[in-house]
Amino acid sequence: MTIGKSSDRDNRRSSDASSPAEPRPAGQHDTTIGRTLAEARLAAGLTVDEVSSGTRVRVPIVHAIEEDDFSRCGGTFYARGHIRSIARAVGADGDALVARYDEIHGTEPVALAPVSTLDARRIRADRGRPSWTAAMLVAIGAVVLLIAFNLVSGKSGGAAVGAASSPLPSPSAPASPGDTPAQPPAPASSVAPIAAAPADKVTVKLVADSGASWVSALDGDGKSLFQNNLDQGQDQTFTDPKQIKLVIGNGAAVHLYVNGKDLGPAGKDGQVVHLTYTPGDPQAG
Structure with missing residues (x-):
């Protein structure tokens, strides 16, 4: 009985030694x-x-x-x-x-959605977070109205005081040039385009004016336009007929100019910002 068991163990060892080595799984490399x-x-x-x-x-x-x-x-x-x-x-x-x-x-593929779906996502995103662009425009408009009101009030008050303190000029005496009230300057436009941009395309300019940031830019077909660090003082401009999708690692360091308009910093200090722009009035999605 002992001889038989030993023979069985020898047969198993020889069988294991003669069996071929298992192939290396696909994708496995010698070094990591x-x-x-x-x-x-x-x-x-x-x-x-x-x-x-x-x-x-x-x-x-x-x-x-x-x-x-x-x-x-x-x-x-x-x-x-x-x-x-x-x-x-x-x-x-x-x-x-x-x-x-x-x-x-694994990978993280960029899923391209129809324009209607992108618009719906953009509307939901805008409802879920404050619109800093709209708030900034409202604030600037309020300041312009306040300045105009003060100018009109000052002009009316000055005319009333002048009428009470001095007699009316004689019809035969010509009015001196100094009697003509000064016209208030026209209020400046709240948002002015920084450069001419084609209306049928989206144009995005990034300027690293207060620091450095990692930036990724994809065009409307999901093709990478830029993926690198944007050092302070550097800038990049991207144009596409459909959309520009951005990922900015440090929002406060990058200044945005979209479709000829100055949108200010992309976000806060150290904030990772995901933005999508299309032709027309720039509204981040």
């Missing part, structure tokens, strides 16, 4: 994304601090990415941007690494 970036950085002779300074990706996030921890990136969208920026700085293939990231973590 973080390991590839770390090796490329060392080969380029760069430190993590130098990579952080060149890419504006914070040092803890660079360390986390090299350890294949993407939880500190703030989402897959920013993770792809950080991978591309770091790969460009260390001389690695950013597109290949992003493709490998998508194989592991």
Whole structure:
């Protein structure tokens, strides 16, 4: 009985040794994304601090990415941007690494909706949050009306005081040029276009006038127009017949000019802003 059991174990071992190795699953690579970036950085002779300074990706996030921890990136969208920026700085293939990231973590496709659906979403979004543009226009209009009222009141009061304190001029005496009351200046337009923009297209200009911000811009077909850091003093202009979709990482740093109108800062300091603009009167969706 003992000999038979030993023989059975030997047969199983020989069968296991002769069986072929299981094939590697599709999408599996020899080195991870973080390991590839770390090796490329060392080969380029760069430190993590130098990579952080060149890419504006914070040092803890660079360390986390090299350890294949993407939880500190703030989402897959920013993770792809950080991978591309770091790969460009260390001389690695950013597109290949992003493709490998998508194989592991999946993608976030941009779903294109009909114009009517976009308008409905924009109306619901406008109802759910305050319209800063409308509030600003109302405030400017109130100031203009107050100035006009004060000018009219001052003119009427001055005429009444003059009539009570001095006699009427003789009909034969010509009126002196100084007797003609000064006309009040015309009130300035509340919102003036900054430049001529085609009415059948959407034109968006971004100016980083108070800091730096990560910016992503997509056209009406979902094609990427820009995906990078916009440093202070830099600007970008985008035009499309249908729409421009923006993601701005630091709303307070970026000044918006849409379809020839100045809309001011995109948001607050450190606020991530998602905006969509179409031809016509600029209303963010």
